[in-house]
Structures are given as C-alpha cells and as structure tokens.
Amino acid sequence: MNMITCNTSEEAAQVAAQLVIDRVNAKPDAILGLPTGGTPLGMYAALAKAVREKRVDLSAVTTFNLDEYCGLPVSHPESYLTFMTRNFYAPCGLAAAQTHIPDGEAADPDAEALAYDNAIRAIGGIDLQVLGIGHNGHIGFNEPGTPPDARTHSVLLTEQTRRANARFFASLDEVPTRAITMGIATILEARELLLLANGADKADILAAALRGPVTPDNPASFLQGHPRLTVIADRAAGARIVS
C-alpha cells in the first residue's frame, strides 16, 4: 500500500488528480472507475482545470461509476448521474457514450446490476478505481456485512448512510432507501485502486480499514488485500494511522 498524507484536503485533491492524469497520459483509453460524495469534488475540479489547460486529454477514457440510488428520477439534482454530469462529465467535456452509471430507474434492479457487471467485464475490467469511504466503512454502497465475493448488486441503505447523505436532500425522508452498487469483488478486480479520505470524521474508520482486521464489518478493510492500492488522505483523516 502506498499511503500519501497531505496537509490539506485541497492538496490531497491535487495529488489525487495528478495520479489520474499520470495514468491517463500513460494510457489515453484508460477505463476509470469513479465515486460520488463530497470527497472527490476537489479532484474532479482539478481534473477539469487540467483538461482546460490541456495537461490531460480525457476524450478516449471510459468511465464506470460505483453506484446509483434506486427510485430517484435520474433528473433529480442528487441522482449520481446528475452529480457526475455537473461535477465531472460536463466540466471535462465527456460524451455520454464514454460514461456509465447504473440505471437507478431500471424496472429490475438485479438485472440492471448484472448487466452493469457484465459491461465492466466485457470492456476488459477497470484500470483505475477511485473510491471514497463511508463513516461505517462502506465502499460504493457496500454496507457492513457485505461479503467480499459480492458483485454488482442492489442494496438496502443503512440508516447511518441515509443520515450521512441527508445533507444533500431537503429531508431524510427524501433520501432513497435502495441503491445499485458495484460489489466488493468487482471493485477488487480493478487493476489499481485509489482510496480518498478527508476530515477528522473519517480518521477512525480509515485507520480501522487499513490497519485493523479484514472483516465484512468494515467493507473498506478488504482493500488491504489489493496489490496496488494508493491511499490519499488529508492530515485530519490520516491522523489515526500508525505506520
């Protein structure tokens, strides 16, 4: 594992963006796995700036997002499709054909999950998967208890996750109860992983994930078994990690 601790979340965002830029410059048609949430916003802004300044060309990449809410119209401002369009696809000039995200409005979420997983396999797998971490250790929407062999599937969100994400909605009631997420096995098959964490509220769960036992109680702990994992944390999130 390569652990990079930065002084600030802004610096962490720059370092994360540079890692993505380096990988895409080395392989312009890279397959990128991407997260939502507050954590990657700085990285996305830095990538958009790099595109504008022609330090990277994203026109040949293909992206697969980790997850999407079920039962939220895709046009909702907090659907992950809208989030990605606003924060990454549009600012970076990505065409719709380059981007993939599970269809949260699919009539059969399990069939959609299977088709999504098959699409990732069909393209040859993900080169670089970027991840955030939830306060309970979730990656994507793989909540505690998810087995490591889970592939893309539909899930019931925990109360803690819904509460954490309620800040993006008018009320807790508006937060969807279900989602489709890449599974832990799908995530671990990526050839490289980049885990991002910012803020003191992530310090305990990040340390437990990286230094504690590998257990379904903390889904991010399964990342310990990946041969090519980079962790980029700001000083607050990295504070509890003893080397």
Ligand code: GLP
């Ligand atoms: C969300 C997403 C995850 C994300 C996590 C942390 O619910 N499904 O992919 O990594 O929770 O979010 P944040 O970065 O806002 O703390």
